[in-house]
Amino acid sequence: MLIGAHVSPSGGPAMAVGRGEERGCRSIQIFNQNPRQWKARVYSDEEVAAYHEAMKGSNVEQLVIHAVYLLNCASEDPEIRDKSLASLIVALNAGAQLKAKGVVLHPGSALKNGGSVEEALKRAGQVIKEALAESEECPLLLEDTAGAGGTLGRSFEELATMIEVAGGGKRLGACLDSCHLFASGYDVRTRESLTAVVDEFDKVVGLDRLGALHVNDSMTGLGSNRDRHVNLGDGEIGREGMIAFLSEPRFEGLPVIFEGPGRSGKEIDPVDMAWAFDLRSRGLAERLAAA
Structure with missing residues (x-):
């Protein structure tokens, strides 16, 4: 399990590797462009070369790119869908350049005034299919959502539907977030309940499609959709x-990203990573003792 954190890519992706090392990360997640703007950020050959050189001498083993939150592949507005498609293609091509584990995407949302979820899933799937056709080999990982505001991906069935509509190719996968799972009604509070959730994901989507994880605790209760x-x-x-999430045997080998806020409330620090590794160690010891 490659425990890591979301870090800033300011100054280029090689700088993100250094920030990951400073925090003790074994994986990192970055935005590939300013998350508040549509303007694309295309990495130069020099930036890409510097990144790969930084990775060679680093304890950071994997990179995950998070597509910016402005994207809504399910929007009924053609302009928003076109902008989302263009941004997603840029992110996937950046992922190919940097040999990322995948690009994580919040697929989008149905209209808040009662738009059809079924039609929204189809729209999102079509945009995703086109983005994959027009980009390089980087995988695309659809993130499960907490379910607020008509967001898509609140259930494993919705993730499976989008994967199917998008063509069901090998580049399509999923990223599961512990907070989102819990907020959308999947109980991950114990080892036993987490086992049942992972079993269900395997049945509906398939563990072979699980490419990354986000590990975050939840401020709100089970099924809160917040x-x-x-x-x-x-x-x-x-x-x-x-402890259960960070020691789940079927998550081994995957990047597991802590997104914050961190103890300082400003950014993720080495103490936060040390705590995550400590929780994992406790879980591994408990599983060994129970074996």
Whole structure:
């Protein structure tokens, strides 16, 4: 399990590797462009070369790119869908340049005034299919959502539907977020309940499509449909749930990204990463003792 954090790519992707190392990360996640703007950020050959050189001498083993939150592949507005498609293509091509584990995408949302979820899933799937056809080999990982405001991906069935509509190719996968799972009604508070959730994901989507994870505790309760992160062990999922998530055998080898807020409330620091690794160690010891 490659535990890491979301870090800033300011100054180029090689700088993000250095920030990951400073924090003790074994994986990192970055935005490939300013998350508040549509303007694309295309990496130069020099930036790409510097990134790969930084990775060679680093303890950071994998990179995940997070597509910016402005994207709504399910929008009924053709202009928003076109902008989302263009931005997603740029992100996927950046992922190919940097040999990322994948690009994580919030697929979009149905209209808040009662738009059809079924039609929204179809629109999102079609945009995703086109983005894959017009980009390089980087995988695209659809993130499950907390379910607020008509967001798509609140259930494994919705993820499976979008994957199917988008063509079902090998580049399509999923990223599961512990906070989102919990907020959308999947109980991950114990080892036993997490096992059942992972079993269900395998049945509906398939574990072979699981490419990355986000590990965040939840400020709000089970099924709240509210996406509110808190530090690991400080929320409604709790310490036991975080220990279970960070030691789940079927998550081994995957990047597991802590997104914050971090103990300082400003950014993720080495102490936050050390705590995540400590929780994992406790979980591994508990599983060994129970074996």
